[in-house]
Amino acid sequence: xxxxxxxxxxxxxxxxxxxxxxxxxxxxxxxxxxxxxxxxxxxxxxxxxxxxxxxxxxxxxxxxxxxxxxxxxxxxxxxxxxxxxxxxxxxxxxxxxxxxxxxxxxxxxxxxxxxxxxxxxxxxxxxxxxxxxxxxxxxxxxxxxxxxxxxxxxxxxxxxxxxxxxxxxxxxxxxxxxxxxxxxxxxxxxxxxxxxxxxxxxxxxxxxxxxxxxxxxxxxxxxxxxxxxxxxxxxxxxxxxxxxxxxxxxxxxxxxxxxxxxxxxxxxxxxxxxxxxxxxxxxxxxxxxxxxxxxxxxxxxxxxxxxxxxxxxxxxxxxxxxxxxxxxxxxxxxxxxxxxxxxxxxxxxxxxxxxxxxxxxxxxxxxxxxxxxxxxxxxxxxxxxxxxxxxxxxxxxxxxxxxxxx
Amino acid sequence: xxxxxxxxxxxxxxxxxxxxxxxxxxxxxxxxxxxxxxxxxxxxxxxxxxxxxxxxxxxxxxxxxxxxxxxxxxxxxxxxxxxxxxxxxxxxxxxxxxxxxxxxxxxxxxxxxxxxxxxxxxxxxxxxxxxxxxxxxxxxxxxxxxxxxxxxxxxxxxxxxxxxxxxxxxxxxxxxxxxxxxxxxxxxxxxxxxxxxxxxxxxxxxxxxxxxxxxxxxxxxxxxxxxxxxxxxxxxxxxxxxxxxxxxxxxxxxxxxxxxxxxxxxxxxxxxxxxxxxxxxxxxxxxxxxxxxxxxxxxxxxxxxxxxxxxxxxxxxxxxxxxxxxxxxxxxxxxxxxxxxxxxxxxxxxxxxxxxxxxxxxxxxxxxxxxxxxxxxxxxxxxxxxxxxxxxxxxxxxxxxxxxxxxxxxx
Numbered sequence: 001x002x003x004x005x006x007x008x009x010x011x012x013x014x015x016x017x018x019x020x021x022x023x024x025x026x027x028x029x030x031x032x033x034x035x036x037x038x039x040x041x042x043x044x045x046x047x048x049x050x051x052x053x054x055x056x057x058x059x060x061x062x063x064x065x066x067x068x069x070x071x072x073x074x075x076x077x078x079x080x081x082x083x084x085x086x087x088x089x090x091x092x093x094x095x096x097x098x099x100x101x102x103x104x105x106x107x108x109x110x111x112x113x114x115x116x117x118x119x120x121x122x123x124x125x126x127x128x129x130x131x132x133x134x135x136x137x138x139x140x141x142x143x144x145x146x147x148x149x150x151x152x153x154x155x156x157x158x159x160x161x162x163x164x165x166x167x168x169x170x171x172x173x174x175x176x177x178x179x180x181x182x183x184x185x186x187x188x189x190x191x192x193x194x195x196x197x198x199x200x201x202x203x204x205x206x207x208x209x210x211x212x213x214x215x216x217x218x219x220x221x222x223x224x225x226x227x228x229x230x231x232x233x234x235x236x237x238x239x240x241x242x243x244x245x246x247x248x249x250x251x252x253x254x255x256x257x258x259x260x261x262x263x264x265x266x267x268x269x270x271x272x273x274x275x276x277x278x279x280x281x282x283x284x285x286x287x288x289x290x291x292x293x294x295x296x297x298x299x300x301x302x303x304x305x306x307x308x309x310x311x312x313x314x315x316x317x318x319x320x321x322x323x324x325x326x327x328x329x330x331x332x333x334x335x336x337x338x339x340x341x342x343x344x345x346x347x348x349x350x351x352x353x354x355x356x357x358x359x360x361x362x363x364x365x366x367x368x369x370x371x372x373x374x375x376x377x378x379x380x381x382x383x384x385x386x387x388x389x390x391x392x393x394x395x396x397x398x399x400x401x402x403x404x405x406x
Numbered sequence: 407x408x409x410x411x412x413x414x415x416x417x418x419x420x421x422x423x424x425x426x427x428x429x430x431x432x433x434x435x436x437x438x439x440x441x442x443x444x445x446x447x448x449x450x451x452x453x454x455x456x457x458x459x460x461x462x463x464x465x466x467x468x469x470x471x472x473x474x475x476x477x478x479x480x481x482x483x484x485x486x487x488x489x490x491x492x493x494x495x496x497x498x499x500x501x502x503x504x505x506x507x508x509x510x511x512x513x514x515x516x517x518x519x520x521x522x523x524x525x526x527x528x529x530x531x532x533x534x535x536x537x538x539x540x541x542x543x544x545x546x547x548x549x550x551x552x553x554x555x556x557x558x559x560x561x562x563x564x565x566x567x568x569x570x571x572x573x574x575x576x577x578x579x580x581x582x583x584x585x586x587x588x589x590x591x592x593x594x595x596x597x598x599x600x601x602x603x604x605x606x607x608x609x610x611x612x613x614x615x616x617x618x619x620x621x622x623x624x625x626x627x628x629x630x631x632x633x634x635x636x637x638x639x640x641x642x643x644x645x646x647x648x649x650x651x652x653x654x655x656x657x658x659x660x661x662x663x664x665x666x667x668x669x670x671x672x673x674x675x676x677x678x679x680x681x682x683x684x685x686x687x688x689x690x691x692x693x694x695x696x697x698x699x700x701x702x703x704x705x706x707x708x709x710x711x712x713x714x715x716x717x718x719x720x721x722x723x724x725x726x727x728x729x730x731x732x733x734x735x736x737x738x739x740x741x742x743x744x745x746x747x748x749x750x751x752x753x754x755x756x757x758x759x760x761x762x763x764x765x766x767x768x769x770x771x772x773x774x775x776x777x778x779x780x781x782x783x784x785x786x787x788x789x790x791x792x793x794x795x796x797x798x799x800x801x802x803x804x805x806x807x808x809x810x811x812x813x814x815x816x817x
Binding site: 085 | 491492515516522523524557559561563568571574596604608609621
């Protein structure tokens with residue numbers, strides 16, 4: 001009897017606790033979201049898993065409580081790009097419903113989520129945006145500390161604030177303060193528009209930035225060509241430089257024997273004009289080689305901008321291949337992700353020109369840089385230090401301790 | 407008793423049949439690029455011919471991103487897409503109450519394909535489409551997203567994720583259409599090119615057909631044919647115009663001649679008017695090649711697509727000259743010079759053609775029923791850049807610039 005009473009009391013207490021847990025924060029019980037989140041994470045290409053995901057999304061957004069937003073956000077960690085969109089839409093739907101119904105978002109828990117930098121960076125940013133909607137003090141409290149944040153979106157806002165302070169200091173004729181702020185922004189910035197704006201301001205303060213070095217553009221190349229690319233067929237042909245790279249060899253090219261040509265560019269954006277280096281050719285393939293010395297092994301991105309069909313190799317491994325001509329050009333247009341070796345590395349590019357005759361289709365050029373996943377330059381260890389604003393740019397060019405691509 | 411049962415049964419069957427036949431799209435809706443019939447024409451009441459900050463602007467709303475995409479109207483809702491972020495990789499779908507301009511909901515997604523475009527364009531270039539119940543938002547990054555009218559996600563496809571090498575760094579702009587149970591997207595780039603029919607309820611591929619691997623920006627259009635009576639989808643590429651069964655993707659006929667890569671065709675009365683060698687009129691027959699009805703080399707449209715109504719074709723060329731040509735033989739009926747450069751397709755409402763120039767100069771042209779007279783009767787200014795096409799519904803004009811959405815309507 002006594003035992004029964006004890007058990008009954010314990011059951012009552014346990015039941016009450018469960019009830020408190022279940023009904024805490026409102027009438028809605030705490031739903032087990034994991035099966036539904038797993039269903040969302042399992043969506044795959046070509047509509048696979050979408051039928052189940054549609055139902056799971058609908059159920060999840062109805063059942064989830066606002067205080068489960070961090071759990072939903074956490075499901076973005078490691079999610080594929082399709083699944084990430086299903087999950088993000090669920091986050092927004094749950095948060096939006098809570099706000100519309102006059103409820104409160106779990107701002108404290110969301111802030112804890114934001115502070116955990118190993119979460120998916122877009123999830124952290126999403127958490128921040130809902131925090132900022134619920135707490136108008138959040139931007140001023142949180143953003144200034146994010147100059148080195150792995151989320152490039154958070155970092156961008158922090159840099160923007162520093163730039164504003166630099167502009168104000170410059171306007172107030174506080175040159176030293178302005179200079180310091182601009183250099184701080186330059187170290188932190190990853191977006192090209194912010195870097196260029198900062199460099200322009202530093203130039204006015206007589207501290208020009210060596211942009212080629214800052215971005216990590218490769219300036220010294222060996223080029224060879226032309227090889228036959230009439231009809232675009234040479235793109236798929238493995239000419240000898242792809243098979244056995246030997247910078248002392250001559251090859252049979254499209255118009256006769258061709259050998260490696262040394263080419264240095266002084267362009268501040270690292271552009272190499274193949275028309276200039278090898279002569280103007282149409283329906284032609286060329287190769288460009290750069291050596292890169294690294295004091296450590298690790299992940300790296302070889303980023304290419306070109307209007308021409310291209311391939312990127314690092315140490316004989318093909319990283320990227322794009323058979324497209326004259327469809328715009330931009331910095332970091334194509335990205336090859338690979339691994340640097342400690343010591344000597346070889347970057348090989350194939351840059352192909354087609355036979356279009358329009359004026360706008362005559363460019364045969366490229367720019368190439370080496371950087372980490374955040375876009376911070378990684379410099380070859382034998383790259384000479386040049387220009388002014390050296391400290392800022394040199395700092396910026398050191399490998400990041402930890403960066404994450406968004 | 408049995409009579410009552412029979413009557414009830416008949417009533418139920420008839421009601422079910424009517425429900426099945428009843429289109430989800432309302433008469434006043436503007437559910438896709440260039441409206442219900444892909445011809446930019448509506449019989450709705452006319453919006454005002456002029457407006458200003460203080461006159462005939464029912465509401466305006468700021469948008470969180472950019473985009474040349476056009477608004478659509480479904481029932482009492484206006485839907486618009488935009489894209490934002492340094493890399494234009496944030497995709498937005500927004501829904502506004504048509505009556506008040508209140509933002510009813512917004513959904514955001516992350517692009518899964520290439521997002522680089524020419525500076526003048528943006529990821530949100532294609533116009534969304536709707537069947538009256540579901541929305542299909544499409545982007546230059548080839549993300550195809552299906553939501554219901556309340557913003558609930560039904561499915562999403564990353565067509566560049568599914569089919570690698572898809573994309574054009576100048577930007578892509580082809581807008582989807584919905585026909586029957588299928589949402590159709592035309593994806594043409596150098597790296598990969600195809601058209602795909604996606605089951606509108608499940609997001610699964612019903613059919614996929616290869617297309618020429620050259621960049622194309624024109625949009626599919628729906629064409630109704632009387633013999634046999636059916637709707638077909640027309641796909642225009644720089645080297646061809648083809649007609650397809652929307653349910654299967656099967657090619658029904660093809661016109662293998664150079665066509666414009668941007669300006670889209672239009673159809674009326676069983677004839678297709680194609681921007682090809684100037685303008686060319688095609689009439690499908692029982693073979694796999696249509697008859698060429700006429701060709702008018704001197705009638706050359708620019709980027710804006712062609713409008714057709716009651717035997718009149720309206721085209722704006724690259725220098726801003728609006729031409730009205732006869733749909734019977736391609737002869738020029740009238741011309742009027744407009745101000746500005748035009749990317750958006752004008753909308754014809756009654757005898758008024760609403761033309762929106764890229765610099766925000768909005769011009770309303772009154773055209774005679776025989777097309778021989780065309781006069782600018784109203785000029786108003788909106789923000790620039792303005793590359794979208796206006797949507798018209800219930801006497802209101804919905805116009806979208808890069809960062810703002812307006813409802814133009816008389817009080």
